[in-house]
Amino acid sequence: MSAITAEGVRPKRKLSARKRGQRVRIVQYAVLALLVLLAILFVDGRQVSQVFFRSDMVRRTISTNLPLAFLNTIAYTGGAFVVGLAGGTVLALMKLSHVGPYRWLATIYTEFFRGVPALIVLLTFGLLPLALPGLKIPLDPYGTVWVGLGMVSAAYMSETIRAGIQAVPKGQIEAARSLGMSSGLATRRIVLPQAFRIVTPPLTNELVLLTKDSSLVYVLGLTAQGYDLTKYGKDLSNTYANVTPLVIAGLSYLVITLPLTFLVRKMEARQARSK
Amino acid sequence: MSAESTTAVKIPTGNREDEIQVYDLHKSFGDLEVLTGIDLVVRRGEVVCVIGPSGSGKSTLLRCVNLLEKPTKGRIFILNEEITDPDADVDRLRTQMGMVFQSFNLFPHLTALQNCTVALTEVLKKSPADAKAIAMENLHKVGLGDRADSYPLKLSGGQQQRVAIARALSMDPELMLFDEPTSALDPELVGDVLSVMRDLAAGGMTMMVVTHEMAFAREVADRVIFMDGGVIVEQGPPAEVIGNPKEERTRTFLRRVLDPTHLPAPEDEVTGGSPSRG
Numbered sequence: 001m002s003a004i005t006a007e008g009v010r011p012k013r014k015l016s017a018r019k020r021g022q023r024v025r026i027v028q029y030a031v032l033a034l035l036v037l038l039a040i041l042f043v044d045g046r047q048v049s050q051v052f053f054r055s056d057m058v059r060r061t062i063s064t065n066l067p068l069a070f071l072n073t074i075a076y077t078g079g080a081f082v083v084g085l086a087g088g089t090v091l092a093l094m095k096l097s098h099v100g101p102y103r104w105l106a107t108i109y110t111e112f113f114r115g116v117p118a119l120i121v122l123l124t125f126g127l128l129p130l131a132l133p134g135l136k137i138p139l140d141p142y143g144t145v146w147v148g149l150g151m152v153s154a155a156y157m158s159e160t161i162r163a164g165i166q167a168v169p170k171g172q173i174e175a176a177r178s179l180g181m182s183s184g185l186a187t188r189r190i191v192l193p194q195a196f197r198i199v200t201p202p203l204t205n206e207l208v209l210l211t212k213d214s215s216l217v218y219v220l221g222l223t224a225q226g227y228d229l230t231k232y233g234k235d236l237s238n239t240y241a242n243v244t245p246l247v248i249a250g251l252s253y254l255v256i257t258l259p260l261t262f263l264v265r266k267m268e269a270r271q272a273r274s275k
Numbered sequence: 276m277s278a279e280s281t282t283a284v285k286i287p288t289g290n291r292e293d294e295i296q297v298y299d300l301h302k303s304f305g306d307l308e309v310l311t312g313i314d315l316v317v318r319r320g321e322v323v324c325v326i327g328p329s330g331s332g333k334s335t336l337l338r339c340v341n342l343l344e345k346p347t348k349g350r351i352f353i354l355n356e357e358i359t360d361p362d363a364d365v366d367r368l369r370t371q372m373g374m375v376f377q378s379f380n381l382f383p384h385l386t387a388l389q390n391c392t393v394a395l396t397e398v399l400k401k402s403p404a405d406a407k408a409i410a411m412e413n414l415h416k417v418g419l420g421d422r423a424d425s426y427p428l429k430l431s432g433g434q435q436q437r438v439a440i441a442r443a444l445s446m447d448p449e450l451m452l453f454d455e456p457t458s459a460l461d462p463e464l465v466g467d468v469l470s471v472m473r474d475l476a477a478g479g480m481t482m483m484v485v486t487h488e489m490a491f492a493r494e495v496a497d498r499v500i501f502m503d504g505g506v507i508v509e510q511g512p513p514a515e516v517i518g519n520p521k522e523e524r525t526r527t528f529l530r531r532v533l534d535p536t537h538l539p540a541p542e543d544e545v546t547g548g549s550p551s552r553g
Binding site for chain 2: 169171172174175176177178179180181182185189190193194197
């Protein structure tokens with residue numbers, strides 16, 4: 001605009017923003033069309049569907065014992081979620097405690113279990129009876145999975161729940177205390193119910209993650225009765241040298257996770273509206 | 276007032292009629308001194324309105340009375356029991372003084388009725404049926420008997436504040452503390468809340484009200500306290516403190532409140548920079 005820049009800069013022919021956008025879109029569609037063309041030319045569709053989606057294998061996968069594996073996955077996930085929720089709540093309250101050592105312990109716990117692969121935690125837990133002979137985790141293998149995965153997810157959930165507790169306005173505690181409620185009563189009756197309402201969407205996301213993490217149980221020595229979806233699919237795939245059972249197992253996870261994701265989006269929209 | 280100054284009096288007075296007794300109250304937030312030596316006695320049935328500019332410490336004083344703020348120094352007695360005593364049963368003393376907040380602070384996950392009953396059942400250990408009867412009586416008292424099952428967010432600000440008053444009254448307190456109860460309300464909703472408070476005062480409730488509603492203070496208060504800079508500057512009957520203030524600070528404050536446009540009075544316009552605006 002000023003004289004200096006007008007002299008210094010060589011005038012360049014610039015496209016209008018609308019024209020530029022048009023060209024970018026044309027290039028994007030061209031790339032997509034090219035990819036589709038390559039796929040059609042070089043991929044043998046029948047071979048692919050024979051390996052990944054053979055119809056007789058689909059039937060065999062479903063009829064052998066898919067419902068049991070499906071229920072096992074839900075059982076592993078559900079139990080671990082309950083353990084994680086209880087543990088996460090205790091850890092969150094510890095993090096907000098006036099007692100220093102509680103805060104430190106909770107922080108160490110969280111950082112440890114968030115930083116270590118869940119697979120290793122689960123493996124270690126499965127081998128615990130070696131170190132402590134006589135120790136018998138009840139409801140094996142469910143107990144082992146619930147505690148092992150639950151301990152990991154408690155670490156994640158504690159951070160979420162702590163944030164939820166802190167998101168409850170200070171005035172709520174003041175109102176509760178001014179009615180003569182003790183600190184513990186105010187936490188239980190006034191703060192936690194509101195905190196859990198706030199963190200229901202992120203906790204449901206955690207449930208989705210946990211559903212997928214439950215596939216890690218394949219590292220434990222499971223009997224066929226304890227097979228989860230992944231172990232079940234992998235077993236059949238190995239037996240028949242065909243990937244179809246694994247694909248079916250993968251799709252079965254979507255039956256659980258997609259409705260949950262949908263639910264989260266609904267809840268988040270409702271919370272956004274009520275603000 | 277200075278003639279009957281409390282400093283020479285026995286502490287506490289030992290008279291249960293002196294429901295709130297505050298002696299040499301100091302409160303600091305970090306380096307900021309908010310209260311610097313407050314002495315105050317509120318008697319049974321008395322309605323005391325505390326006025327003053329923002330930052331004068333009036334809300335802090337009220338919040339110290341039920342120990343939502345911990346005093347830095349000084350002693351406070353409620354119904355002749357020292358609430359500032361480290362061994363005091365603060366929770367029990369708080370059940371005897373209702374608190375109404377500027378921002379209502381209703382519990383959003385509970386209905387209006389449950390807001391009123393939760394402390395009755397959990398703290399006073401009343402049966403659910405008794406609690407409900409008490410709560411309904413108080414909701415009717417504030418004119419909201421028909422909204423008992425509404426959640427707070429479905430109520431207007433004025434209705435929420437009246438539920439908050441009903442919640443405090445349900446505990447059957449000896450005295451009530453109001454922290455700017457109408458400051459967060461739309462102007463057309465202020466009247467409903469003030470009329471509930473007027474009825475309470477007429478019924479003989481001991482009330483300490485931090486407020487900017489000068490008309491209410493003038494009409495309802497037995498005593499008006501003007502605070503500024505963390506001390507009580509002036510106190511007395513409303514006709515004196517609001518009608519004919521002795522202190523210059525009180526006069527300045529009242530001029531600002533009663534004429535919020537802050538147009539300088541004609542005699543203040545000495546610089547003569549702009550023409551007179553009438």
